Amino acid sequence: MSPSDIPRRQLLAGIGAGLALSGCERIGSTAPAQSLFDATDGFSRGAMRLVTNRSALAREYEEADMSPRFRANGSREPQGAEWQAHRATGFRDWRLTIGGLVARPLSLSLDQLRQMPRRVQITRHDCVEGWSAIGKWHGVPLRLILDLAGANERTRYVLFRCADEIGGVPYYETIDMVEALHPQTILAYGMNDALLPVPHGAPLRLRSERQLGYKHAKFVMGIEAIDSFANIAGGKGGYWEDRSDYDWWAGI
């Protein structure tokens, strides 16, 4: 039977079903489709920032609104010897290093961070999976640390290097300056009126309140002011971005 023998209606139905089932995925995994999806992420970011106030504050809640139990997700405890040693000594000798495009590279202890002006905020944490939890975070605004180190005007992103590894690959994240300089973007050392618990990223984690949970790097060891993340790890700006193509901008 030659193709011309196939009744037109059957052919159309076949094309329809093919598109619907296998075709959709094949189209989706091609390089043009992937770059279209990458562009979509940038388009969403640009469009939202165009029509909304880019320094708008995330909603802050009352104590009564807090989740009775805040679920921990992702890495619960880094296995690396360095972090384990810090934990064993109550993070006494732990230091946050600040480097990259800064005038004064810094090394700050937990006590020094706690002595800086602090921000306490009760916010909602939204996981990319769909669930939400409301908790209270105590920390130092990232902007103050960047000012202290003298991040220069070439800085376009802030990189967070973490102590946790997933499958032997270190976790890291990057955010742009709109989020980095936002007043609610803090490095949190406390949660719900206590020290930051290990499953939530002790001793220090990022809160980037207008983005999904995977941007909120836990177990932060060092931060760097950078102008590009193309040459860092997989080049996509974060652990999940490299591993499974999660969108770099996680505002939606």
Add this chain to the structure above:
Amino acid sequence: MAVRGREGISNQAEQVVRRHGLATRLWHWINVVAVFTLIGSGLTIFNAHPRLYWGSYGANFDPAWLEIDDRAGGSEGFLRIGGIEVETTGFLGVFEKDGSTRTRAFPHYLTIPANYSLADGRRYHLFAAWVFGLSGLVYVIVSLLNGHARRALLPRRAELRPRHLWQEVKDHARLRFPKGDAARSYNSLQKLSYLVVIFGLLPLMVLTGLGMSPNMNAAWPWILDMFGGRQSARSVHFICATLIGAFIIVHLLMVIAAGPVREIRSMITGRLRIDREETV
């Protein structure tokens, strides 16, 4: 009786009328692709956390009003809505794929992509959402401005009388469709359902979708207040998607019942072949 009498003669003559405008046809086929992608990828995203809540927060330790899950070591799937639980083994929660048992909420043949990937599902969903949202916005504005929505979709007063509506419900149930001049425009059930979908469900999908974006929550917190919190917005998103799915199923059944070739052709060319109504 009169209707049946008319049918007898009407088959002898056909007439071709201009039925659907270009904008309507374009938007229809854009939506076929966009909504198909949105529903499939939406089910993938739902599978990442197959529980729905009311209020601002909701996670595994909080009570869910709807959940799909498996138990008994992954041998039994179930759907629970409020206090009502239905066993769904083989379809929801637990199903077979390539000869092995899978434990996910919605089965692979309903999701995009078929092999679970939240990241890919989100990329399909957000791309299709822009296509759907922007084309919908243009269509709604144009059809309001040029009067199409009013002329084609707003029911006339006489059509809203209970007796008239009931008659149409009965005609629909008996798959007795309008002929002649009556087939040139939508009947009142069609008008009402298209109005509810286009000006109710579709905008609700966009609003509840934006209501789940942490960035939009900061910029436009009124969306959160409108639905009573992010998890409520997520629940409403799912409920409206279910209603749209139901609309699509009924719509397709009606197209099949009314003559699929004729109907699909009219949505492509704009011209509908209708049976000529002989004057009584």
